[in-house]
Amino acid sequence: xxxxVSCITEEHNWPLLLVxxxxxxxxxxxxxxxxxxARQCVKAHRNLWLAIAGTVLGGTIWATHFIAMLSxxxxxxxxxxxxxxxxxxxxxISCLATFTSLYISGRQGxxxxxxxxxxxxxxxxxxxxxxxxxxxxxxxxxxTSIAAWLLGGAFAAASMLLLSRQITGAxxxxxxxxxxxAVCSHxxxxxxxxxxxxxxxxAANALTFFDRVGIAVGVCIVSSLLIAxxxxxxxxxxxxxxxxxxxxxxxxxxxxxxxxxxxHANERFSALVGKPVAELKSLALPDFLTDRQGSHGILRSPGxxxxxxxxxxxxxxxxxxxxxxxxxxxSERLETNRQLTHLASHDPxxxxxxxxSFSLQSEAAIAEARASRTAVALLTLDLDCFKxxxxxxxxxxxxxxxxxxxxxxxASFTEAAISGRIGGDEFSVLLxxxxxxxxxxxxxxxxxxxxxxxxxxxxAGAMGVSVGIATFPDHGADxxxxxxxxxxxxYRAKSLGKGRICAFDRFLDQQVRTRRRxxxxxxxxxxxxxxxxLYQPIVDGATAETRGYEALLRWRHPTYGVLSPAVFIxxxxxxxxxxxxxxxxxxxxxxxAASWNNRLFVAVNVxxxxxxxxxxxxxxxxxxxxxxxxxxxxxxxxxxxSLLEDRADVAGCLxxxxxxxxxxxxxxxxxxxxxMSNLRRYPFDKVKIDRxxxxxxGEDPVAEIIIESALALGKSxxxxxxxxxIETEEQRAQLSGKSPDLLQGFLFxxxxxxxxxxxxxxxxxxxxxxxxxxxxxx
Numbered sequence: 018x019x020x021x022v023s024c025i026t027e028e029h030n031w032p033l034l035l036v037x038x039x040x041x042x043x044x045x046x047x048x049x050x051x052x053x054x055a056r057q058c059v060k061a062h063r064n065l066w067l068a069i070a071g072t073v074l075g076g077t078i079w080a081t082h083f084i085a086m087l088s089x090x091x092x093x094x095x096x097x098x099x100x101x102x103x104x105x106x107x108x109x110i111s112c113l114a115t116f117t118s119l120y121i122s123g124r125q126g127x128x129x130x131x132x133x134x135x136x137x138x139x140x141x142x143x144x145x146x147x148x149x150x151x152x153x154x155x156x157x158x159x160x161t162s163i164a165a166w167l168l169g170g171a172f173a174a175a176s177m178l179l180l181s182r183q184i185t186g187a188x189x190x191x192x193x194x195x196x197x198x199a200v201c202s203h204x205x206x207x208x209x210x211x212x213x214x215x216x217x218x219x220a221a222n223a224l225t226f227f228d229r230v231g232i233a234v235g236v237c238i239v240s241s242l243l244i245a246x247x248x249x250x251x252x253x254x255x256x257x258x259x260x261x262x263x264x265x266x267x268x269x270x271x272x273x274x275x276x277x278x279x280x281h282a283n284e285r286f287s288a289l290v291g292k293p294v295a296e297l298k299s300l301a302l303p304d305f306l307t308d309r310q311g312s313h314g315i316l317r318s319p320g321x322x323x324x325x326x327x328x329x330x331x332x333x334x335x336x337x338x339x340x341x342x343x344x345x346x347x348s349e350r351l352e353t354n355r356q357l358t359h360l361a362s363h364d365p366x367x368x369x370x371x372x373x374s375f376s377l378q379s380e381a382a383i384a385e386a387r388a389s390r391t392a393v394a395l396l397t398l399d400l401d402c403f404k405x406x407x408x409x410x411x412x413x414x415x416x417x418x419x420x421x422x423x424x425x426x427x428a429s430f431t432e433a434a435i436s437g438r439i440g441g442d443e444f445s446v447l448l449x450x451x452x453x454x455x456x457x458x459x460x461x462x463x464x465x466x467x468x469x470x471x472x473x474x475x476x477a478g479a480m481g482v483s484v485g486i487a488t489f490p491d492h493g494a495d496x497x498x499x500x501x502x503x504x505x506x507x508y509r510a511k512s513l514g515k516g517r518i519c520a521f522d523r524f525l526d527q528q529v530r531t532r533r534r535x536x537x538x539x540x541x542x543x544x545x546x547x548x549x550x551l552y553q554p555i556v557d558g559a560t561a562e563t564r565g566y567e568a569l570l571r572w573r574h575p576t577y578g579v580l581s582p583a584v585f586i587x588x589x590x591x592x593x594x595x596x597x598x599x600x601x602x603x604x605x606x607x608x609x610a611a612s613w614n615n616r617l618f619v620a621v622n623v624x625x626x627x628x629x630x631x632x633x634x635x636x637x638x639x640x641x642x643x644x645x646x647x648x649x650x651x652x653x654x655x656x657x658x659s660l661l662e663d664r665a666d667v668a669g670c671l672x673x674x675x676x677x678x679x680x681x682x683x684x685x686x687x688x689x690x691x692x693m694s695n696l697r698r699y700p701f702d703k704v705k706i707d708r709x710x711x712x713x714x715g716e717d718p719v720a721e722i723i724i725e726s727a728l729a730l731g732k733s734x735x736x737x738x739x740x741x742x743i744e745t746e747e748q749r750a751q752l753s754g755k756s757p758d759l760l761q762g763f764l765f766x767x768x769x770x771x772x773x774x775x776x777x778x779x780x781x782x783x784x785x786x787x788x789x790x791x792x793x794x795x
Contacts, residue, residue: 037084041200044077046193049176052115053184067119071112074196078111078138079104081200082145085208103144110137118177127181131174134196138169138203162207169203172196270316270325270344273332274302286344291319302342316344324348364438366416367423375437379447380496382435383489386449393449393489394456395496397503398426398463400442401481401515410476418477425470429463445500453488453520460484460518481516483507492521512587535585536592538574543601547573550605551768555620555739558757561765565618565652568606569768570598590626599627603640607651611644620652620682625659629666634673641677648678654705656684660695668699675700682739687723696734703759704731708742711762714751721751728755 048070055066083100110133118130142165176195179188270286272279282297290297290305308315309327316323328343362374370378379395386393400422407415419442426436426444435447448456464482471477485507493499502521510519542548552566572580589595603621610619627633641648653674660667675681682703683695687710696704706727713720724740731738743749743762752760 033084033087037081038197038201040084041077041081041197042193044073044080045196045200046190048074048077049180049189049193049196052118052180053189055115055119056184063119064116067115068112071115072108074115074134075108075111075137075141076104078141078200079107079145081197082142082204085201085204086145099144099147103141106144107137107141110134110140113137114173114177118180124178124181127177128174131177132170134173134177135166135170135199135203138173138200139166142203142207161209165203165207168206169199172199172202270346272302272342272344274340274342275338277301277303280339289316289318289323289344289346306344313347316346324351367419367438369423369426369444370435370437372437372439375435375439375445375447376496378435379445382447382449383496383499386489391450392452392491393447393499394451394453394459395487395489395499395503396446396448396456396460397439397485397487397500397507398444398446399483399485399507399511401483401511402479403442403477406477406480414476418474418480421470421477422467422482425463425466429466430459445503451488453486453491456486456488457518457520460486464516464518483510483515484518485510485521486518487521532588536588536594539572539585539589539592539598540594542572542594543597547575548598548601549573549770550602550609551770552609552619553761553768554766555759555761556765558740558752558760561760563617563765564759565620565650566610567620567654567761568602568622570602570622586624590624593626595624595626596630596632599624600632600636600640603636604643607640607644607646610650611646615647615650618650618652618680620654622654622684623659625656628655628659628670633670634677637674637679638677641679649680652680652682652703654682654684657686657695660699671699686727696730696736701736703737703739705739705741705761708762711740711742711744711748711752714748724752725755728757731758 051066051070051073055063055070082103114130114133114137117133118126120126121129172195176192176199179192179195182188270289271283272286273281279297279300279302282294284294287294287297305317306314306325306327307317307322312327314325314327316325324347326345326347328345330341332339332341362370364371369375383393403415403418406418419438422444423438426446430436430446430448433449435449437445439445448459451459464484467482471480474480485503485505487493487499487502487506489499492502506519506521510517513519549571551569551571553569554563555565555567556563570582570586572585574580586595589598606619606621610617613619623633627636637651637653640646641651655671671681680702681700682705683699683701684705685707686704687707695701704727706724710720710724714724728738730736737758739759739761740752740757741761743752743760743764745764748762749760749764
């Protein structure tokens with residue numbers, strides 16, 4: 018230890034030794050920064066930086082040793098061969114250390130790199146000493162040499178272990194100082210165990226102090242230039258690589274131009290235009306960019322024209338003002354926006370315009386027609402019996418049918434037509450430039466193609482379509498009026514038997530207005546007490562004795578007088594007020610029947626809307642219980658058309674009604690929808706043969722056959738058969754031989770306000786004379 022201190026304090030020149038330490042610290046700091054750069058850069062540049070770091074590290078070790086030897090007090094001379102070889106060895110082994118530190122992972126790689134770095138220091142030191150062996154005699158202590166090797170290797174391994182962890186500024190500085198410690202400790206410890214004896218007396222005057230300083234300055238300059246070159250390369254590479262990496266990392270194409278010529282472009286732009294970056298330089302950007310309008314334009318590419326978004330700015334590039342363009346491919350965005358716009362304006366199932374978009378485009382077409390004094394036709398189309406497809410075959414099949422209807426629509430009208438899906442099974446078509454007769458012709462073409470498509474359809478064969486037509490300006494000055502009038506024409510087409518085309522006219526308009534006014538007034542008819550019941554007797558077929566009464570609804574309208582159901586019942590069905598009216602009829606009929614003779618029943622008609630509702634069973638149960646009427650005295654008459662729905666809830670409703678104890682009657686049997694399976698499927702107690710067959714007796718032999726068949730069928734099934742519409746004794750005589758169970762008609766009594774006989778005289782209800790004329794209405 019005393020020898021080591023003496024070597025440092027007495028045998029070295031302090032100023033030169035301090036220069037050696039400074040060179041060592043600066044060089045090592047530059048080397049570890051380059052080594053960190055090698056760890057962070059892309060693989061293509063990694064080996065280059067490892068070699069540069071090893072070169073700077075080896076050069077720093079050699080410079081530190083050479084300056085330190087110059088500061089040694091014993092003058093020596095140097096041989097160029099060994100001196101030059103020492104730096105080559107130092108660089109080579111240092112490079113081996115830097116490559117090992119990166120390519121062998123973990124602590125094993127760090128320790129191995131530290132050992133190689135210690136070997137570089139020791140080997141360079143040994144070769145460096147051999148360069149002075151011609152002028153001096155060297156004697157080294159083995160233990161000191163081993164200690165120098167171990168100490169230098171320990172410091173080197175510690176520095177590499179530190180660099181193997183996450184890199185921070187503090188760790189880089191600490192690693193550089195550890196390497197400096199390895200170099201300096203090895204030199205000082207090794208020199209402290211070394212004895213140097215000059216071989217000749219002239220060696221003492223070989224180098225003066227100024228010579229040593231001059232050589233040291235030269236070595237410092239060379240080593241500083243080496244370090245500075247490495248640091249500059251590190252700075253410029255980091256700066257330029259980061260800029261290039263940033264440009265290539267962005268999703269946009271980046272182009273730099275001067276005077277319209279491309280001076281640089283990133284890989285994204287190269288991929289879009291299909292040319293290597295090297296070939297793009299000096300080409301004009303307008304050769305690729307066309308149709309520019311503000312921040313948008315079209316980029317020519319091998320795959321076709323691309324819509325792009327353009328941002329532009331000015332930067333300083335390579336010391337000169339340069340335009341930079343950022344080009345973003347917006348084709349996907351435009352396609353997404355197009356799809357969103359289409360979804361917002363079109364029906365997702367059929368692809369037709371939705372209600373809002375159809376209205377907007379139609380209003381624009383009407384405004385254009387108003388300006389040009391031309392006509393516009395509006396067609397409203399509604400599918401008949403479409404609901405049964407959803408109920409029987411499911412909504413998926415119903416959706417498929419709607420798509421097929423759309424195909425027929427698109428194939429039937431010209432491209433100028435504006436088509437839209439307005440509701441579930443309702444469509445509208447606006448035909449610019451069409452008069453009423455032209456619109457009817459177009460509708461006929463559509464109807465023909467519709468029948469060709471669905472006439473033999475396995476699931477929608479029963480489906481039809483009705484069309485209502487209104488034209489501008491004859492039938493309306495705006496879209497709302499046209500739609501109202503087309504709806505009126507559509508309603509008329511449906512009322513005439515469906516599957517028809519009907520154009521709007523003024524008489525139809527008056528009918529629609531009257532109907533809608535009736536709908537509005539009918540909603541308050543129950544609360545206003547304007548509804549009342551008449552009763553028509555149903556008699557025994559053999560004795561003509563009264564067995565019961567059918568309740569018949571009438572409306573005492575404040576303007577039109579007493580109205581029969583034929584006038585307002587359809588309006589009640591469509592408006593939905595039939596449910597409230599039906600509830601009142603049930604309650605009123607049960608209330609009055611409770612005062613009759615117990616052997617008399619009351620029959621009440623039930624509409625399709627009531628049957629499909631959820632409250633009918635509750636309404637019947639409430640009417641019976643609140644009026645204490647026996648359930649077997651109430652009969653509910655249901656038309657066969659109500660059974661066309663063929664739904665499970667219809668059967669469930671009838672079963673629930675039957676469970677209450679009431680009697681179920683199939684009304685209007687034989688009027689076109691008769692199916693014997695209905696008599697088997699549903700729990701009916703009676704069958705009522707429609708009056709039209711009685712009216713045809715004596716004129717149509719088929720009518721008599723139908724009546725006989727119905728009577729025979731009813732008896733075989735255990736059902737009571739009622740024949741209605743008996744108005745003459747002749748009709749009664751014709752039926753007497755066929756033994757009908759019950760008869761009904763004007764021959765046995767017209768509808769009256771209260772049936773006779775009643776239970777007792779105390780139950781007679783006397784009505785004002787003002788109501789007497791109503792008693793004779795059928």
